[in-house]
Amino acid sequence: MTTLITHWAEGAPYAGTSGRTADVADPAHGRVTGSVALASKDDADHVIASASRAAAAWRSLSLARRTQIVFRFRELLNARKDELASIITAEHGKVHSDALGEVSRGQEVVEFACGIAHLLKGSQSPNVSTGVDVHSVRQPLGVVAVISPFNFPAMVPMWFFPIAIAAGNTVVLKPSEKDPSAALWIARLWTEAGLPDGVFNVLQGDKTAVDALLQSPDVAAISFVGSTPVAEYVYEEASRRGKRVQALGGAKNHMLVLPDADLDLAADAAVSAGYGSAGERCMAISVLVAVEAVADDLVARIAERTRSLVVGDGAAGPDREADMGPLVTRAHRDRVASFVDSGEAAGAALVVDGRRAAVRGEDSGFWLGPTLFDHVTPDMEIYREEIFGPVLSVVRVASYDEALRLINANPYGNGVAVFTNDGGAARRFEEDVEAGMVGVNVPVPVPVAYYSFGGWKRSLFGDTHAHGVEGVHFFTRGKVVTTRWIDPARRPAGGLQLGFPRND
Numbered sequence: 082m083t084t085l086i087t088h089w090a091e092g093a094p095y096a097g098t099s100g101r102t103a104d105v106a107d108p109a110h111g112r113v114t115g116s117v118a119l120a121s122k123d124d125a126d127h128v129i130a131s132a133s134r135a136a137a138a139w140r141s142l143s144l145a146r147r148t149q150i151v152f153r154f155r156e157l158l159n160a161r162k163d164e165l166a167s168i169i170t171a172e173h174g175k176v177h178s179d180a181l182g183e184v185s186r187g188q189e190v191v192e193f194a195c196g197i198a199h200l201l202k203g204s205q206s207p208n209v210s211t212g213v214d215v216h217s218v219r220q221p222l223g224v225v226a227v228i229s230p231f232n233f234p235a236m237v238p239m240w241f242f243p244i245a246i247a248a249g250n251t252v253v254l255k256p257s258e259k260d261p262s263a264a265l266w267i268a269r270l271w272t273e274a275g276l277p278d279g280v281f282n283v284l285q286g287d288k289t290a291v292d293a294l295l296q297s298p299d300v301a302a303i304s305f306v307g308s309t310p311v312a313e314y315v316y317e318e319a320s321r322r323g324k325r326v327q328a329l330g331g332a333k334n335h336m337l338v339l340p341d342a343d344l345d346l347a348a349d350a351a352v353s354a355g356y357g358s359a360g361e362r363c364m365a366i367s368v369l370v371a372v373e374a375v376a377d378d379l380v381a382r383i384a385e386r387t388r389s390l391v392v393g394d395g396a397a398g399p400d401r402e403a404d405m406g407p408l409v410t411r412a413h414r415d416r417v418a419s420f421v422d423s424g425e426a427a428g429a430a431l432v433v434d435g436r437r438a439a440v441r442g443e444d445s446g447f448w449l450g451p452t453l454f455d456h457v458t459p460d461m462e463i464y465r466e467e468i469f470g471p472v473l474s475v476v477r478v479a480s481y482d483e484a485l486r487l488i489n490a491n492p493y494g495n496g497v498a499v500f501t502n503d504g505g506a507a508r509r510f511e512e513d514v515e516a517g518m519v520g521v522n523v524p525v526p527v528p529v530a531y532y533s534f535g536g537w538k539r540s541l542f543g544d545t546h547a548h549g550v551e552g553v554h555f556f557t558r559g560k561v562v563t564t565r566w567i568d569p570a571r572r573p574a575g576g577l578q579l580g581f582p583r584n585d
């Protein structure tokens with residue numbers, strides 16, 4: 082019998098009453114290791130009610146006390162992040178060092194949230210009209226929901242909940258049902274840090290759980306991260322009901338290599354950003370755009386590096402840790418492999434075939450090795466679709482202008498990178514390219530916590546990106562207070578005045 086991975090409400094595990102569950106597997110071994118509760122609407126209401134009950138006391142706790150708890154959470158997380166990384170590797174499959182990297186990037190947002198007091202400061206203007214002062218405040222929204230994808234079970238939720246909690250909101254986190262245990266570990270850590278019961282809650286489940294959050298009148302805001310069709314659905318459903326919503330979607334990230342680039346640097350970057358985490362990153366490079374003059378040389382360097390990668394169990398490694406683990410589920414592995422079939426059938430040149438890769442692990446794992454295609458054209462399915470696996474496509478172009486047209490015509494606009502030693506060209510690219518996050522000789526330009534993360538076009542629905550100042554604004558709303566106190570030396574004051582108030 083496998084363990085039940087429960088919800089979390091009122092500061093304790095909650096099994097729910099739906100009777101529905103889903104298997105959770107270890108992707109490196111292909112074995113079922115747990116069974117996650119799938120919420121019914123009643124279960125969702127129970128968890129949302131836990132967050133609602135905690136909201137009034139939490140928002141009125143002093144800012145000093147709230148941030149002290151966030152700081153304690155940061156200390157515990159920092160001391161024990163290895164445990165969390167192991168949980169991620171066991172359910173997601175990414176190698177341990179990569180899982181640790183994910184936790185560390187999430188921790189940066191916790192650290193940012195420890196200093197939220199500075200960003201919650203309002204402004205004040207004395208005597209804007211005779212005897213009248215104005216000040217502004219930012220207040221929490223109430224109960225907010227975070228709905229996250231499978232590929233970053235710790236970091237993506239941490240883009241949102243540290244700021245939401247520090248700002249005085251209570252949170253319901255709906256993790257991916259594919260790797261749900263990280264969220265429960267985080268919930269326990271919050272309790273250890275002294276967070277009052279009900280401030281952080283976990284709702285496990287699928288579409289039923291998501292729909293319950295979207296429909297609940299008690300949920301004020303939704304932060305969603307996942308695939309574009311679901312992001313668009315969540316955005317439409319939530320905004321139709323008057324909720325604040327930010328819905329981050331899929332991606333197809335391009336890396337442009339200009340002829341003057343350092344080709345070794347570019348090849349290292351393409352391989353690291355294309356195959357890290359088995360390509361299951363929304364900031365992975367999936368299209369390398371090579372200007373024809375250097376394309377042969379560049380593809381040769383990338384192929385050589387790709388063939389040297391070790392694919393294996395992310396948890397083990399007596400001599401050398403694997404570079405790349407398995408894919409998250411068998412179904413996803415098969416879907417990605419079917420894109421390799423499709424690219425081959427469409428006539429792209431298959432330079433490295435991941436279907437035949439040697440693997441250091443059990444045959445029952447969900448393996449697919451790194452795959453490199455050259456001579457990919459924009460009409461091919463492998464160019465058009467988000468593959469979300471270890472498949473890198475090289476598209477050759479004649480010039481910078483052709484490359485820019487290609488990149489800007491893509492419906493997604495999450496991350497993009499340019500590799501060049503020409504500052505002027507890089508500057509022009511930065512100015513012209515239509516994407517939310519741009520790297521110059523940096524292949525995975527994930528912004529630091531005090532800047533904001535988010536794409537353009539079909540990579541983000543809503544106006545506000547994650548974390549940074551935009552994150553603080555998302556989880557608070559502004560209020561402007563206009564005050565008149567009567568100066569005792571100037572009585573009597575007032576009198577009837579039915580015209581529109583004028584400042585003088």
Ligand code: NAD
Pocket residue numbers: 228229230231232233237255256257258286287288291292306307308309311312314329330331332362363467469495536540
């Ligand atoms: P997904 O869209 O399948 O799932 C995301 C969340 O939505 C999960 O919690 C899931 O339970 C829920 N969900 C799934 N189908 C639903 C439906 N029909 N109705 C309501 N809810 C539903 O995404 P995934 O496969 O878990 O994650 C991979 C995707 O996430 C990729 O497209 C990737 O690009 C994207 N992603 C984007 C970013 C970003 O910052 N833009 C970051 C990470 C991942």
